[in-house]
Amino acid sequence: MSAALHLSMPVGTVVLRLDRLAAFFAIIIAAGGALTALYSAGYLDAYRENPKYSTAAYYLFLGMLESSMLLVTISRNMLFFLGSWELMTIASTCLVLFEHDRREVRRAGVYYFAAMQVGAAFLMVAFGWAAISTGTLDFDGLGSLLTHDRAAAIVILALLFVGFGTKAGLVPLHTWLPRAHPAAPAPVSAIMSGVMIKTGIYGMLRMVTEVGNPGLAFSAIVVVVAVATALLGIMNAAGQNDLKRVLAYSSVENSGIIALGIGIAMVGQATGNSFMMAAGYLGALLHTLNHFTFKMSLFFGAGMVYSRTHELNMERLGGLVHRMRGTALFFLIASLAICGLPALNGFTGEFAVYLGLTSGTGSGSLAVSLVALLGLAGLALVGAAALLVFTRLYGIVFQGAPRSRAAAQLRDISRGGRALMTAATATVTALVIALGAGVQLVLPALSGVVGELGTKGRTGSLSAPLAQIGSAFSDMNDVVLMFAGIVAALLGVRLLLLRGRSVARAKTWNCGYQGSIERAQYTAGSFAAPFLSLVEPFVPLSRRITPVETPFPTGASIDDQRSDASERLVTGPLISSVRWILSLFRWVQSGRTQHYILYGMVFLIVLVALVFGGL
Amino acid sequence: MATILYLALMAVGAILFVGIINRVKAVWGGRRGVPLWQLGYDLARLLRKGEVISTTTSIIFRVAPSVSLGAIITAALLVPLPGSHALLAFRGDFVLFAYLLAFSRFVLVAAALDTGSSFEGMGASREVTFATIIEPAFFILMGTLALASGKTSFTGIFNALAGSSTYTLVVRLLCAVALFIMLLTEGSRVPVDDPNTHLELTMIHEVMILDTSGPDLAFMHFGHALKMVTIGALGANVVAIGVFSTLVEPPWAHALLGGLLLAVVLATTAAAVGVVESLFARARLAHLPQMMFVMTALSLTAFGIVSFFAHGGY
Numbered sequence: 001m002s003a004a005l006h007l008s009m010p011v012g013t014v015v016l017r018l019d020r021l022a023a024f025f026a027i028i029i030a031a032g033g034a035l036t037a038l039y040s041a042g043y044l045d046a047y048r049e050n051p052k053y054s055t056a057a058y059y060l061f062l063g064m065l066e067s068s069m070l071l072v073t074i075s076r077n078m079l080f081f082l083g084s085w086e087l088m089t090i091a092s093t094c095l096v097l098f099e100h101d102r103r104e105v106r107r108a109g110v111y112y113f114a115a116m117q118v119g120a121a122f123l124m125v126a127f128g129w130a131a132i133s134t135g136t137l138d139f140d141g142l143g144s145l146l147t148h149d150r151a152a153a154i155v156i157l158a159l160l161f162v163g164f165g166t167k168a169g170l171v172p173l174h175t176w177l178p179r180a181h182p183a184a185p186a187p188v189s190a191i192m193s194g195v196m197i198k199t200g201i202y203g204m205l206r207m208v209t210e211v212g213n214p215g216l217a218f219s220a221i222v223v224v225v226a227v228a229t230a231l232l233g234i235m236n237a238a239g240q241n242d243l244k245r246v247l248a249y250s251s252v253e254n255s256g257i258i259a260l261g262i263g264i265a266m267v268g269q270a271t272g273n274s275f276m277m278a279a280g281y282l283g284a285l286l287h288t289l290n291h292f293t294f295k296m297s298l299f300f301g302a303g304m305v306y307s308r309t310h311e312l313n314m315e316r317l318g319g320l321v322h323r324m325r326g327t328a329l330f331f332l333i334a335s336l337a338i339c340g341l342p343a344l345n346g347f348t349g350e351f352a353v354y355l356g357l358t359s360g361t362g363s364g365s366l367a368v369s370l371v372a373l374l375g376l377a378g379l380a381l382v383g384a385a386a387l388l389v390f391t392r393l394y395g396i397v398f399q400g401a402p403r404s405r406a407a408a409q410l411r412d413i414s415r416g417g418r419a420l421m422t423a424a425t426a427t428v429t430a431l432v433i434a435l436g437a438g439v440q441l442v443l444p445a446l447s448g449v450v451g452e453l454g455t456k457g458r459t460g461s462l463s464a465p466l467a468q469i470g471s472a473f474s475d476m477n478d479v480v481l482m483f484a485g486i487v488a489a490l491l492g493v494r495l496l497l498l499r500g501r502s503v504a505r506a507k508t509w510n511c512g513y514q515g516s517i518e519r520a521q522y523t524a525g526s527f528a529a530p531f532l533s534l535v536e537p538f539v540p541l542s543r544r545i546t547p548v549e550t551p552f553p554t555g556a557s558i559d560d561q562r563s564d565a566s567e568r569l570v571t572g573p574l575i576s577s578v579r580w581i582l583s584l585f586r587w588v589q590s591g592r593t594q595h596y597i598l599y600g601m602v603f604l605i606v607l608v609a610l611v612f613g614g615l
Numbered sequence: 616m617a618t619i620l621y622l623a624l625m626a627v628g629a630i631l632f633v634g635i636i637n638r639v640k641a642v643w644g645g646r647r648g649v650p651l652w653q654l655g656y657d658l659a660r661l662l663r664k665g666e667v668i669s670t671t672t673s674i675i676f677r678v679a680p681s682v683s684l685g686a687i688i689t690a691a692l693l694v695p696l697p698g699s700h701a702l703l704a705f706r707g708d709f710v711l712f713a714y715l716l717a718f719s720r721f722v723l724v725a726a727a728l729d730t731g732s733s734f735e736g737m738g739a740s741r742e743v744t745f746a747t748i749i750e751p752a753f754f755i756l757m758g759t760l761a762l763a764s765g766k767t768s769f770t771g772i773f774n775a776l777a778g779s780s781t782y783t784l785v786v787r788l789l790c791a792v793a794l795f796i797m798l799l800t801e802g803s804r805v806p807v808d809d810p811n812t813h814l815e816l817t818m819i820h821e822v823m824i825l826d827t828s829g830p831d832l833a834f835m836h837f838g839h840a841l842k843m844v845t846i847g848a849l850g851a852n853v854v855a856i857g858v859f860s861t862l863v864e865p866p867w868a869h870a871l872l873g874g875l876l877l878a879v880v881l882a883t884t885a886a887a888v889g890v891v892e893s894l895f896a897r898a899r900l901a902h903l904p905q906m907m908f909v910m911t912a913l914s915l916t917a918f919g920i921v922s923f924f925a926h927g928g929y
């Protein structure tokens with residue numbers, strides 16, 4: 001099932017085709033774009049009067065980002081694809097730079113742009129190589145790669161995975177997420193995290209379908225990288241105090257879960273386990289869809305908190321559940337969902353991935369068992385840690401008593417702006433609930449998409465395993481309904497019991513202490529400390545202490561920061577070694593115009609010599 | 616039939632489980648101890664009371680006990696009576712089981728943080744930290760059983776393993792000990808936590824419900840006891856592997872035998888918990904992860920043994 005459009009362009013005929021996979025992502029992109037536009041209309045209200053910021057440019061780039069993402073999904077031509085891909089990068093960079101007068105925003109924007117170019121470089125090399133060996137720029141030509149030149153095909157696919165993994169935020173190329181997200185306006189973070197990083201996932205799914213599966217070893221590496229991504233993402237999320245940085249690292253974690261689905265599907269395909277393959281792809285697609293909904297809701301909520309408090313440091317928030325009831329409710333629902341708890345949509349995707357993993361432990365070779373066990377233990381650890389991260393986030397930001405004046409006295413924002421933001425958040429949170437309760441309704445459509453995935457070198461149809469998964473889902477749904485019924489009954493019993501009885505209000509029990517508890521509450525740092533001390537090597541602590549050195553009281557302070565070990569061990573050394581290599585050529589940049597004209601001359605002469613020399 | 620018997624046993628067992636633990640501890644300490652049904656009396660008393668609610672809290676605090684208990688009841692329904700089918704069994708039901716327990720944990724922690732009390736925050740922090748060790752170990756354990764049986768639901772796994780005898784003795788032992796550690800941790804018993812000291816900085820579970828009162832507290836206490844017997848029931852199913860392999864006619868006798876096994880295992884487990892509490896002091900908090908990693912190690916050992924046999928013994 002697809003619709004195609006053939007365009008005549010200078011590079012040849014460019015085919016745009018909308019098949020099920022493209023349509024799936026296009027729906028997410030379209031819905032995400034609409035919600036972001038709605039939310040932005042409210043969020044940017046506060047910036048409209050300020051001549052420093054241009055809301056017109058903002059909407060221009062939002063539209064550009066939206067259309068370039070759509071082009072990415074339907075493009076079947078490598079050059080056209082790369083063009084759309086770069087357009088997407090430019091548009092999103094400009095959106096990140098919205099508050100361009102702030103220094104940290106400019107730095108984050110440049111870092112983001114550079115990281116995206118590194119990812120794009122991998123794609124360019126891979127597509128260029130593929131185009132030369134297949135003789136066509138069309139995606140359809142990729143299918144012959146694996147049969148003609150196996151080694152080259154594997155390298156090309158690996159390059160493509162690195163390139164797309166950068167966009168999706170896979171370790172160790174995820175470092176742009178925690179930088180770009182806190183700097184960008186909330187709706188931009190929402191569309192980048194909820195929608196744009198999914199184009200990386202789309203790329204992986206598309207490529208593994210077009211090129212084919214290079215075998216068990218490659219697939220196992222994908223699983224290992226995915227588990228590492230999810231674990232490192234959630235550990236770092238526990239170590240951050242900036243609300244949006246926590247959410248950014250949680251996006252890294254969720255990209256890891258999606259990639260784990262893809263990885264085990266590839267393992268299943270490589271070993272002929274069609275149940276594992278179907279469950280993995282279904283899990284990846286479901287989690288892609290679900291993460292879009294709850295992550296957008298969370299970033300929308302974070303934007304609401306920011307616009308009312310102008311504060312993103314969790315340690316200075318608190319007690320918002322009483323002052324921002326609507327936002328607090330939506331944020332709670334989305335937090336429950338992102339922890340993968342049943343009854344909400346987050347569980348469905350993880351459940352499918354778990355189904356694939358458990359079928360992997362029970363069949364095939366020892367290698368498959370071990371890979372599946374790694375995924376099983378990893379995903380369980382990620383789930384438990386996500387619960388820590390989001391109870392911490394919700395508990396510190398929304399519950400308890402306000403920890404600062406900013407949280408106690410909310411700023412006024414325009415009614416219209418608030419209504420628009422609330423409408424967008426409510427809509428996307430309603431999707432969280434609907435996709436959780438009505439997963440049965442989307443399952444047939446998603447099964448159709450799964451049927452189109454990994455078609456090369458697949459033995460047999462996936463309809464039988466998909467039917468088995470469907471029946472597990474329907475039983476699961478029954479239990480979830482039962483759960484809802486039991487909870488409703490218990491709540492009813494509680495209300496009945498308390499009818500007519502005294503329900504008194506008193507201060508929180510603090511061993512008899514009756515004073516104010518605001519500053520004595522448990523902090524975000526101390527909440528995560530026991531867990532972080534267990535995983536210390538992955539999120540090393542750097543502590544700066546200013547001690548009291550005189551007999552008289554002076555300003556003492558302590559500042560704890562958790563850093564990302566992968567940045568220190570992998571990306572940092574990589575960047576510095578590249579800089580060292582490039583520094584060897586620094587003499588070329590003499591700064592004298594005469595030299596540059598000479599370079600141009602030499603280049604032209606060499607070019608002429610090459611052309612006429614018959615090369 | 617089996618389901619009704621199971622539900623009755625679990626409801627009564629939850630109350631008696633705590634009773635037996637306390638009785639063993641009392642006898643060991645040379646006292647007569649409280650009645651076996653004490654938890655039942657306490658629950659009845661709490662259900663008749665009103666409530667005192669902190670002014671810092673929101674609706675989350677009031678809803679949480681019901682949601683938490685509901686999640687644990689639903690999780691308990693997924694575990695079969697030894698030798699029989701669970702009320703609902705499907706592929707991957709153990710995933711739902713673990714995530715229902717996680718749901719109960721989330722709302723419990725959210726209720727604790729709702730009060731703004733630093734004590735409750737501390738307990739909540741420990742609760743979620745220990746879960747990050749226990750949950751992966753549980754999934755390794757279930758993955759092992761899935762590998763051994765080729766099935767992925769509680770009922771399927773335990774029924775498929777019922778007849779096998781090659782390597783089940785060792786696996787049974789390893790799984791039973793691993794589940795016992797899980798029970799001590801999830802149930803907040805010594806050496807992880809001490810349910811007798813209500814207000815110490817070392818506390819985990821009891822401190823999280825400091826501000827809860829009345830029917831809500833009754834829900835919390837019952838849910839907590841039910842969680843322990845649910846893990847105990849999983850242990851009974853593990854013990855039943857191989858012991859309970861052939862179908863007994865008529866069906867009601869079969870169910871009755873399963874119920875008897877469940878009752879015996881639960882009583883033994885409770886006595887074992889009581890003995891542990893009498894012999895050991897609460898461990899230092901910094902040492903607890905080491906004890907919990909023992910569960911991971913046991914599960915991994917079981918996985919090693921099972922995969923050795925499953926992949927043809929190399």
